[in-house]
Amino acid sequence: MRLLVASAALLALGIGVVAAQEATRTGPGAPELAEGKAVYAHWCAPCHANEPGLAGTMSLAVKYEGTDIPAVLEDRTDLSAPVITFFVRNGVAWMPPFRPTEISDTELEQLNAYLTAPLEDRGAHVPLLGEEMVELNARGEQ
Amino acid sequence: MSVLPPDMDAAGFAALLDELRGAVGADWIWSGDTDMFPYRDSFSPVWNTGEERHASAAVAPENVEQVSAVVRIANRHRVPLFPISTGKNFGYGGPSPNVNGSVVLDLKRMNRVLEVNEARNFCLVEPGVSYFDLYRHVEERGLKVMLDVPDPGWGSPIGNSLERGVGYTMPHFRDHFGAHCGMEVVLPDGEIMRTGMGALPGSDTWQEYPYGFGPDPAGLFAQGNFGVVTKMGFRLLPLPEYYRTGLITVRKRRDLVKLIAHVNYLSDSGMVSEVRFASPLSTWMGDPDFLALATKAGGPSDTEMDAAAETFGLPAWAVDLQFLGPQAATLAQWEYAKDRILSDIVGAEAIDGDHFKLPASEEQLENTTQPYASGVRRRAALGVPSLGIWEIVRDDGHVGFFPVIPRDGEAVFEAQRVLGDAQREFPLPPYFSAITAPLFWHTHTFQMVFAPSVKHDDPEHNAMVHRAMKKMVAVAAELGWGDYRASPIYQDDVSATYSFNNHVLRRFHEQLKDAVDPDGIIAPGRGGIWPRRFRS
Numbered sequence: 315m316r317l318l319v320a321s322a323a324l325l326a327l328g329i330g331v332v333a334a335q336e337a338t339r340t341g342p343g344a345p346e347l348a349e350g351k352a353v354y355a356h357w358c359a360p361c362h363a364n365e366p367g368l369a370g371t372m373s374l375a376v377k378y379e380g381t382d383i384p385a386v387l388e389d390r391t392d393l394s395a396p397v398i399t400f401f402v403r404n405g406v407a408w409m410p411p412f413r414p415t416e417i418s419d420t421e422l423e424q425l426n427a428y429l430t431a432p433l434e435d436r437g438a439h440v441p442l443l444g445e446e447m448v449e450l451n452a453r454g455e456q
Numbered sequence: 457m458s459v460l461p462p463d464m465d466a467a468g469f470a471a472l473l474d475e476l477r478g479a480v481g482a483d484w485i486w487s488g489d490t491d492m493f494p495y496r497d498s499f500s501p502v503w504n505t506g507e508e509r510h511a512s513a514a515v516a517p518e519n520v521e522q523v524s525a526v527v528r529i530a531n532r533h534r535v536p537l538f539p540i541s542t543g544k545n546f547g548y549g550g551p552s553p554n555v556n557g558s559v560v561l562d563l564k565r566m567n568r569v570l571e572v573n574e575a576r577n578f579c580l581v582e583p584g585v586s587y588f589d590l591y592r593h594v595e596e597r598g599l600k601v602m603l604d605v606p607d608p609g610w611g612s613p614i615g616n617s618l619e620r621g622v623g624y625t626m627p628h629f630r631d632h633f634g635a636h637c638g639m640e641v642v643l644p645d646g647e648i649m650r651t652g653m654g655a656l657p658g659s660d661t662w663q664e665y666p667y668g669f670g671p672d673p674a675g676l677f678a679q680g681n682f683g684v685v686t687k688m689g690f691r692l693l694p695l696p697e698y699y700r701t702g703l704i705t706v707r708k709r710r711d712l713v714k715l716i717a718h719v720n721y722l723s724d725s726g727m728v729s730e731v732r733f734a735s736p737l738s739t740w741m742g743d744p745d746f747l748a749l750a751t752k753a754g755g756p757s758d759t760e761m762d763a764a765a766e767t768f769g770l771p772a773w774a775v776d777l778q779f780l781g782p783q784a785a786t787l788a789q790w791e792y793a794k795d796r797i798l799s800d801i802v803g804a805e806a807i808d809g810d811h812f813k814l815p816a817s818e819e820q821l822e823n824t825t826q827p828y829a830s831g832v833r834r835r836a837a838l839g840v841p842s843l844g845i846w847e848i849v850r851d852d853g854h855v856g857f858f859p860v861i862p863r864d865g866e867a868v869f870e871a872q873r874v875l876g877d878a879q880r881e882f883p884l885p886p887y888f889s890a891i892t893a894p895l896f897w898h899t900h901t902f903q904m905v906f907a908p909s910v911k912h913d914d915p916e917h918n919a920m921v922h923r924a925m926k927k928m929v930a931v932a933a934e935l936g937w938g939d940y941r942a943s944p945i946y947q948d949d950v951s952a953t954y955s956f957n958n959h960v961l962r963r964f965h966e967q968l969k970d971a972v973d974p975d976g977i978i979a980p981g982r983g984g985i986w987p988r989r990f991r992s
Contacts (some may be wrong), residue, residue, distance in 0.1 A: 356588070360609065360843040366822070369846035403482075403494060408849040410550065411494035413543060414486070414518045433951035443588055443609070445842065 322359035338414065339389075350428030353421045357412065362387040364439050369401025370409065387429065388439055395426035459490055459510045461535040462556040462990075469512065471532045476515045476559075479525040479577055484565070487513040495543075495560050497550035499853030501910045501918045501925070502945055510550045511538060512892045514560040520640065520648060520686045525685065526561060527977060528646040534975045534989075537561040538982075539684045541583035544608060547758035547856040547907065548619060549943040554981030555990070561684060570687065571663075574599040575712030578637060578663035580689045583614040600695040602780075602814075602839040604629035609841025618678045619941055622897035624730045624836040626780060627723050629693050631899045633678050638662040640687035641677055644973035649683070663689035679941070680965070681979035684973060696780035699816065699838065702790045703828050704797050705736070705771035707889075709761040711801050712773050713865030716894075718797045720863050723896070727789045732776040732831045735891035737761075740768055747889030750889040753880065755873035755981055761890055771805070773893070776830050778837055786811065814838070851909035855921065855946075857928050858903040860939035861894065867896050871904055872938060878931040882924040884908050903940065929953060944981065951984020966991070 343351055361370035364386040375385035384390060402422055405411040417425065428436065460469050469487075472721055477485050486492060495511050502508045507652045517523045530537050538553035539561040545551070551560060567584035572594055581590060586681075587609040594601060604623035617632035629635050638652045647654075647675050651674045654662040666672065676682040706715050712733075722728045740746040746764060749756050765772045776794055779786035794806040810826050816838055819825065823834035835842045861871050875888035886892075887906045894902035906928050926949055929939055933953035942950040965985045969976075976987040 354593075360588070361846055365846055367847055369843070369849065372847060396543070404497050405494075407851065408499075408846065408853045410498045410546060410853075411496075413494040413514075413564070414491075414560065415484075415514075415562050416542075443591065 338434040339436065339438050341437045344431065344435040347424075347428045347431050347435060347437075349421070350424035350426070350431075351436070351440060353417060353425040354428055355419055355443075358387060358425075359440045359442060361409070363442050364388070365442055373407070386439070388436065389433070390429065391433060393429050395423075395430060398422075398426050398429055458487075458492075459512050459557045461512050461556065461559065462531075463534065464557070466534065470584055472529070472535055472559075473513060475529045475533070476513075476526060479529060480515055480517050480522050484516040484518075485513065495551045495562075497546075497552035497943070499546045499550060499855065499910060500552070500943075500945075501855050501921045503910065503912050503918060503920075507922075507945060509549075509554060509558075510556055511551075511553050511560045512557045514562050516562040516565050518565045520566075520642065521604040521928065523561070523563070523566075523642045523684055524646045524648055525688055530559065530977050531645065531975070534977075535559055536976050536978075536980050537684070538979050539563060539583075541612035541618075542586050542610060543615075544586075544611045545615060545619060547854055547943070548607075548941055549945070554944040554947065554979060555976075558979075562771075563684075563686070566686065570595040572599055572601065572692070572815065573663070574595070574601050574694075576664065577692045577694050578603060578689055579692055580612075580638075580663055580687060581613055582687060583612055583685060585614070586610050586612055591841050592840075601692040604632065604635065604693065604694050605836055605839055605841045606632070607833075607836060608843050610843065613690055613826065614685055617688065617690070618685060620678055620898075621941075623839075623841055624833070624897075626729050627726070627899045629691070630730060632690075634899060635673070635691045635932055636688055637664065637666045637691055638689040639674055639677065639685050641683035641685050643683045644699055644977045648686075658756075663691075663832075676968070679983040681969065681976075681982040681985055683978060692779075696782075696814055698779075698781060698783040698786050698811065699814055700783075700786035700790055701812035701826065701830070701832070702777050702779075702793065703774055703807040703809060703830070704777065704794070705774045705805050705807075707762075707765065707771050707802050707803035709758045709765070709772045710865075711804070712868065714801050715773060715775060715797065716806075716863060716865045716868070718793075718800065719777075721796075721898070722777070722789075722793055724900070727779070727793070729778040729780045730832075730837065731778065731896050733893035733896065734774050734776070734831055735772060735893055736770040736774055736829075737765060737768065737772065737891050739770075740764070741886070741889075741891070747886070750891050751876060751880075751886045752890075753877060754867070755869070755876065756890050771803075776832055778832065780814075783811075783813070816840075827909035849909075852912045854907045854909045855925055855943060856941070857906040857925055857932075857946075858895075858934040858940055859906075859928075860898075860940050861902045861904060861937045863894075863896070863900065863902050866914075866985075870900065870935065871932075872949055874935055875904065875906070875928065875932060878928060879906070879924065882908075882927075884921075884924065898940070947981065947984045 371385050402412050536555050538558040540551045543551035563583035566582040568582045570580040571876040572579045587605045604625045606621045617636050620633045623630050638654045640650050652666045652668040653659040779789050798804045861867050872892050911917050929949050939950045969987045976989050980990045
């Protein structure tokens with residue numbers, strides 16, 4: 315029973331953390347972060363978005379289970395530019411490294427700026443490409 | 457692990473890089489361990505062994521003129537180039553070359569969608585365009601065409617089709633090379649050639665008639681090394697109005713023979729999109745007794761499998777049918793499929809699936825409303841690129857062996873038995889067993905999948921996988937089942953199995969290679985084709 319109570323407390327805490335993040339994640343975000351956010355949307359979100367069934371988000375959920383580190387990269391506040399740069403250029407597990415022809419050094423700096431900015435400056439989470447297009451289609455039909 | 461190009465010293469390499477910088481600019485040349493790390497094959501089973509292939513440098517031109525200039529420079533220095541499009545050919549070598557010391561010709565910067573024509577249903581793209589890019593181009597303009605996309609959307613339509621990759625919509629679009637129409641190629645001497653109607657100045661039918669006049673060499677550039685493809689056209693499916701699914705199950709193991717024959721009829725008549733065969737019994741593979749039965753040496757009998765199915769209360773096989781087209785047509789096709797199969801196979805049953813107008817909503821793309829368990833990945837089924845497939849990747853990636861087998865139930869049973877027995881000596885998951893279903897990807901043939909994982913920090917595991925890959929290629933070939941696509945480290949093994957008349961096909965390719973590229977400037981060894989310089 316004690317375990318159950320502890321789990322419920324953790325769950326409540328978890329929900330609190332998520333709710334706090336959601337509250338700050340609206341709008342387009344700070345203009346100076348727009349390029350980095352676009353890099354994230356194009357190269358990272360297909361695997362790391364806040365959506366079900368994505369390998370990157372699922373594997374980080376397992377890795378950080380029991381901690382307060384979020385599974386969604388876009389919600390992280392503990393990342394530094396050298397850490398992001400290392401993973402982009404070296405990959406990890408089945409995530410391959412990304413070449414400068416894909417994410418240029420300049421774009422990598424922009425990505426670093428986005429993922430290390432205060433949460434309230436990042437704006438709403440980026441959508442998956444498919445969903446973005448669904449929304450575009452829906453707007454077109456109205 | 458810095459390497460130099462073949463037959464070249466450090467001074468020669470420095471001179472080469474200087475010339476390449478002059479052609480593409482200093483920002484677009486890379487060499488040295490750190491910069492070349494992303495050009496390694498991160499899915500390699502020979503990672504950090506002497507068999508791993510390393511490039512010496514990478515060069516990234518931004519247009520066809522620069523590609524031509526790079527090829528001419530490589531000729532002068534007798535340096536092999538290894539062209540990549542988006543470099544995402546994972547499971548088949550990624551961006552790494554056949555020959556150590558090759559210079560990767562990274563075409564990712566050439567990323568223009570040159571045309572998407574929704575009235576005549578084609579596109580023309582450059583190699584660095586990804587399926588994500590092409591999809592975005594189509595959707596942002598509201599063009600009424602449907603792409604046919606492979607599993608990972610970061611791949612290139614050109615790269616994927618030149619590897620003879622596949623997708624998941626209508627039969628003639630799933631074969632991506634088969635759906636191409638017209639290409640531009642930089643030849644090994646640096647000349648720029650166009651195939652088909654592209655060879656006729658003033659023609660406006662490059663993407664509509666692939667052949668032009670005389671022999672069509674386009675096939676030489678798929679899994680080959682006769683040039684660098686810099687533009688390519690593809691036929692596109694007009695956006696269908698409606699999508700519909702339905703599931704048909706059959707009770708007995710041997711019912712698969714008739715079921716496949718019916719599905720062949722439906723597919724070859726253009727009535728169905730991709731179909732997914734599966735065995736509902738697969739849900740019992742966690743049961744040790746059933747696992748032992750399904751993987752029994754020599755294969756279980758039909759009677760044993762039928763008894764197991766009856767015990768579990770499950771049908772032996774199921775096929776997930778998908779229909780694209782006008783609403784009334786999809787309904788008529790589904791009704792026809794049900795009538796045709798249920799009237800011929802005793803005990804067959806049908807379940808109506810989802811059906812909705814296209815384009816799909818977010819919920820429909822998530823595939824949450826299908827009334828039965830389905831292996832269909834809805835985004836891919838509707839031509840929406842994603843990386844959703846990555847959820848099945850384990851460890852540090854995998855290698856892939858996909859033998860081509862006949863679209864025939866008896867052949868499926870034989871492949872289950874033979875390949876199941878062949879993999880028995882390796883401590884791997886049962887890729888082949890009595891419940892292994894065929895994959896219907898290419899337009900007119902089946903394949904099966906063998907894709908063991910690799911682990912960067914476990915060389916013994918990787919060595920076992922490496923041995924298993926080679927054995928599966930050899931055993932399958934004894935039965936006439938050839939691999940359709942291979943990583944550079946397996947291309948010689950696979951090529952050697954296509955040996956009719958004392959390997960005349962390979963010898964013919966070698967003659968061509970010697971004639972147009974004797975020094976091996978373009979990807980020597982790719983497709984198992986080695987020019988004279990490297991044969992000796």
